[in-house]
Amino acid sequence: MNMTANIPASAAQQATPASVHARPALELDNASVVFGSGDKAVTALSPTNLKMERGDFLALVGPSGCGKSTILKLVSNLIQPSAGLVLVGGKEAKAKELRIGMAFQNPTMLPWLTIEQNIMMPLKIVEPFKQTYRKDKTGAFRDRVHDLLGQVGLKDFANHYPWQLSGGMLQRSNLCRSLIHEPDLLLLDEPFGALDQFTREELWQIMQTLYLDRKPTVLLVTHDLREAGYLANRICVMSARPGRIISDEPVNIPMPRDIGMIYSPEFVEMTQGLRELIAQVRST
Numbered sequence: 001m002n003m004t005a006n007i008p009a010s011a012a013q014q015a016t017p018a019s020v021h022a023r024p025a026l027e028l029d030n031a032s033v034v035f036g037s038g039d040k041a042v043t044a045l046s047p048t049n050l051k052m053e054r055g056d057f058l059a060l061v062g063p064s065g066c067g068k069s070t071i072l073k074l075v076s077n078l079i080q081p082s083a084g085l086v087l088v089g090g091k092e093a094k095a096k097e098l099r100i101g102m103a104f105q106n107p108t109m110l111p112w113l114t115i116e117q118n119i120m121m122p123l124k125i126v127e128p129f130k131q132t133y134r135k136d137k138t139g140a141f142r143d144r145v146h147d148l149l150g151q152v153g154l155k156d157f158a159n160h161y162p163w164q165l166s167g168g169m170l171q172r173s174n175l176c177r178s179l180i181h182e183p184d185l186l187l188l189d190e191p192f193g194a195l196d197q198f199t200r201e202e203l204w205q206i207m208q209t210l211y212l213d214r215k216p217t218v219l220l221v222t223h224d225l226r227e228a229g230y231l232a233n234r235i236c237v238m239s240a241r242p243g244r245i246i247s248d249e250p251v252n253i254p255m256p257r258d259i260g261m262i263y264s265p266e267f268v269e270m271t272q273g274l275r276e277l278i279a280q281v282r283s284t
């Protein structure tokens with residue numbers, strides 16, 4: 001499969017040369033995960049190697065149960081590798097000083113707090129912001145929230161409560177919360193999966209704007225191949241369980257990408273290639 005044919009190098013890749021930064025943003029070095037032991041042992045992830053440079057937007061796709069969420073759990077230190085290493089910015093994933101941002105399918109906002117207060121939450125609990133949060137008399141943190149809300153089209157909703165917002169608006173707020181503390185790594189697990197197609201495409205465009213503006217390093221898990229192709233500058237395909245990465249290809253389409261691009265013959269050919277690869281590994 002060639003996802004790069006006839007498509008110029010991506011603007012995101014050009015803007016973030018790997019050589020500028022000493023350590024990869026993320027490194028899985030022969031990391032594997034086995035749940036349980038003895039007869040009940042389940043190998044969720046075969047020994048896996050993966051490197052992401054700062055500013056990469058990598059989409060991880062593959063059949064259900066292949067270990068995509070297991071990789072996110074490893075990176076966010078919810079579980080430890082059974083063997084191998086997981087390094088974020090050269091440090092072990094359990095290092096306290098790491099800043100990880102997350103957005104999942106369910107935005108899980110705290111219902112008794114306003115949208116502004118919900119988005120501020122990581123600043124309250126994550127260093128170095130935590131130290132200055134209570135002393136911030138200038139409103140710099142609030143300005144930071146309002147900037148983000150403006151970027152996602154919610155500037156008039158800072159004082160609303162989560163139950164006053166639609167699903168798409170909540171997910172936009174969720175993206176703001178995941179980015180407010182300038183994470184070393186942003187983990188996205190099917191964040192747009194519960195939205196209707198139009199809202200989803202709207203959110204893809206918002207996500208792209210946030211990415212181009214802030215250049216976080218993003219690891220996206222998705223079942224939606226168009227989402228992967230539209231947003232990512234690299235797509236990794238995993239085999240069926242026990243998962244391992246069987247394909248790792250750049251998406252060399254310049255950014256910003258127009259949403260209409262997802263209906264172009266080149267794009268459809270690319271997603272069709274991914275689909276066929278996943279169908280093959282599902283049936284082996």
Ligand SMILES: Nc1ncnc2c1ncn2[C@@H]1O[C@H](COP(=O)(O)OP(=O)(O)OP(=O)(O)O)[C@@H](O)[C@H]1O
Nearest residue numbers: 035042043044063064065066067068069070071241
């Ligand atoms: N705590 C656990 N104990 C035992 N097996 C587990 C545990 N967590 C995950 N697994 C198994 O590990 C495999 C990988 O799970 P994981 O959730 O990472 O897959 P996934 O690719 O994210 O799936 P999906 O796309 O359906 O969300 C699955 O077969 C799952 O049943």
